[in-house]
Amino acid sequence: MTTQPEKSSGFAATDVLATGSDEPDTVERAEKSPDELQPFADLGLKDDEYAKIRDILGRRPTASELAMYSIMWSEHCSYKSSKVHLKQFSEKAPKNTRMLAGIGENAGVVQISDTIAVTFKVESHNHPSYVEPYQGAATGVGGIVRDILAMGARPIAVMDPLRFGAHDHPDTARVLPGVVAGIGGYGNCLGLPNIGGEIVFDPCYQGNPLVNALSIGVLPVERLQKKEATGTGNIVVLLGARTGRDGIGGVSVLASATFAEDEAEQRRPSVQVGDPFMEKLLIESCLELYDAGLVSGIQDLGGAGLTCALTETAAAAGTGMRVWLERVPLREASMSPTEILASESQERMLLIVTPENLDAVLKVAEKWGVWATAIGEVTAAAEDGTPGRLLITWNDHTVVDVPPGSLADDGPIYNRPIREPNDIMLLQADRAETLPRPSTGDELRETVLRMAASPNLCDKTWVTEQYDRYVLGNTVLAQPEDSGVLRIDEKTGLGVALSVDGNGRFARLDPYEGAKLALAESYRNVAVTGAEPIAISDCLNFGSPEDPTVMWQFSEACRALADGCLELGTPVTGGNVSFYNQTGAAAIHPTPVVGTLGVFDDVARRIPMGFPKPAKPAGDLLFLLGETRVELSGSEWAWVTHNHLGGRPPKVDLAAEQALGKVMAKASKSGLVSAAHDLSDGGLAQVLVESTLRHEVGAKVTVPEDGNSAFVHLFSESASRVLVAVPRGHDKAFLALAAEHGVPVTPIGVTTEERVLQVEGQFSIPLDEVREAWSSTLRDLFGGTAELVNRNAEPETFPVPEKVTSVTLELNPQTPGGPITPQS
């Protein structure tokens, strides 16, 4: 084992072809030239890994085989550093009867009624999105959607937790608009509503933005698809886009190594290029194939392309496979066999079909205008039960002859060294609770507005307006609500709620508690809508696993999520690990992101976050559920007003979260609550800002006199808290319900017709002023969506759009890449 930095310079696949010959490197040639030097180190393989490959094959690998092993044994594909920690998710899995497919599948599948299941998963596309924001983010959406599709589901929505560097850094003005446009450009064109996510700014993500993507799909239980390449003689069909040189080495070069400064530019060719139109056709053709029962096995092609799909489908079934590589439709005829195997061209699926179904499959593909090509067939395992071999020829040259399991399952596993960072004690001792606080009403008023306008708490409409949230007609709640809520069944009202959350600052202060807090927040966001949380997916974003302190953060986070999920009864259904999110020695904050899925028997009873309009003259009653403690460390307030990160994150009490969830579910069923909003970043003050502005309904709040200052009540980020609005007449029933579950309730005020946010004895702010502060931040930073002014005069002839009345990114001389000057 080594902790040397993994060095993997650009993966030009042709470099690994046999030199000085027109012919590819074949098995025959490999046997004859055992001592030929091979560039395994350049492909990211270690000495001992290379030795192991030689051992498995009993000879040196061919150039193509070497490329395949380097890809499949990369961190991204093999989970070699994370496996030993991730297994806790299975070992500690809570008892569960809903799960139809779990970790190890393309995506976890959870049954939500007798006949219907949903599948969901969150994944990262961080590195590509830094190198090429638009295509990186777009293909991130495309990739996760194909995972969902591969399970037999129709994809029905996407969500995007995004993290960027400092809001005012010039490179953020390059990355953010590109990422957002890429997500919108791809998801909108696929016809998938974008129902939520996160947008977080922190300098720790400057060279390593986190672009995570979640997708959810729905399927009739019996349509669940498998990836196994079963049935000797079955045909291997490649469906979808033609294979090109894009994305070669994406997983091994981009996602499994740390970038040096300025290296991103050179890596751009490793990023895939997306074609959402092709993916839309691929979705429709696959669904038609499933419904006609024409598919025996299916796997999407994403990271590691054909290499991964061929080896995983064969390995899962224990069969072998015979593939004629020259049959793969190419964008560029000159591609070498290694390039064809390594290409990460998007919008492709691998199908296993019986010979008698082949014609019908090709016919469906033709209907949708999608390429479908029989490229191989399934071969038998040996008679003694030894799994079959993957044999690949290219124009009659045997370029690959390997046991598929050795690539897919038998990759190296590292138990990397773990060390608690030296600075953690100092960091935890530097508590935000000791920072100077605002105390007068005027100071609090100013702080509320300043916080509302801060980049992490401000209105995210600039981003979310670029996403279609209506398509498919089943979106019940979407951003900025606590959860995205979808109707699944129009007849019964069966529905789901989904929320994705993470808090890198909390996890930096304490990765164990921070990961649990992410889980708790995600759980709570689903629960406040009235849904019952049933399962999670996670995306674990960390620095380099070769740094023992990063591995410590990772192991703590995994342990926390496994413990937490066991306690909450929400199994981990799948997810993704993204390492190497670091530039030089500086890693990102450990950032576990948790996506929680909840279920409604009838989605019509969902609870929205905004105070309802019209507020009756008397208004709804506002209650705060949960306990407020002096917990300011890691808070948004400490960050925004003191640029401070230190201390210990808020206490997590998962039993309290569950009790809260039960209260909300019951309140939703009996219609006791008109609005509810989870308290997290920015505390109560931010919740009041968001819930009042949602429908322009004011609130009059009195902070409890319990010894804590008004400031603590407004800005503490204690967990397990929810603000609810209860219509008059329901308050007694609601209080009894909360008492029954032991959830503390504090009456804190009423909603008002008057469009003002007031905290009695402290301050009062007209909602217009709140809105101005809250909504102008991103617009001022990234431009482009100022209201358009109607022009009255048109030219006689066909007009060329004249002076643009708003500042647009493309036309803004300040961006992209240039320095940002404050706009006055």
Add this chain to the structure above:
Amino acid sequence: MRIGVVTFPGSLDDGDAARAARLAGAEAVRLWHGDPDLHGVDAVVLPGGFSYGDALRCGAIARFAPVMESIIDAARGGLPVLGICNGFQILCEAHLLPGALTRNQHLHFRNRDQWLKVEATNTAWTNGFTADQEILIPVKNGEGCYVADSKTLDALEAEGRVIARYIKGNPNGSQRDIAGITNEAGNVVGIMPHPEHAVEALTGPSLDGLGFFTSVLRSLATDGQLAGGQQ
């Protein structure tokens, strides 16, 4: 009454348009881009989406689809046709409606709940609204900026063929805030915002979109007498 909804490769809101037709009380009939047969439908909706991936220009290829040949003929013969978003773009490309939809002035895709004022209530698709009725309907497009030369715009206004305008903000820079227009006969309507997304309280910002679908049923029931903007 049977309302046909066309699916092109890349159509996205076809299911929603069909749902809206059903909620309005019609039978929704799916039409396929490659099949010129209109299956005897009484009206047609060209739904939103990215037909043919917006290749070349939005709607430029869809306009040549086999089903469009039949729809263009039938529309000239009085068949009520509603083009929503991409459907509006297709109708302009097919020269059933004047002008063109271009890139939003701010260059971003924009999705928001948009207020409109209905101005023409004598078309097949808007006769159920009252004049100057204000309605709330989602808008979502990247290329929804309506443009035409001033002669065309003046003619549209003079003939009462602007069916709806954006109010309380213009989401894409459309000239004279135009959100939708109709042809001379009033049977063909193009609108950029999406009425099919405002048909249920659970999922839409209002129920205002239903009016387009109930309007066409009413006009069909009265044998097309209401269709005809020039009477």
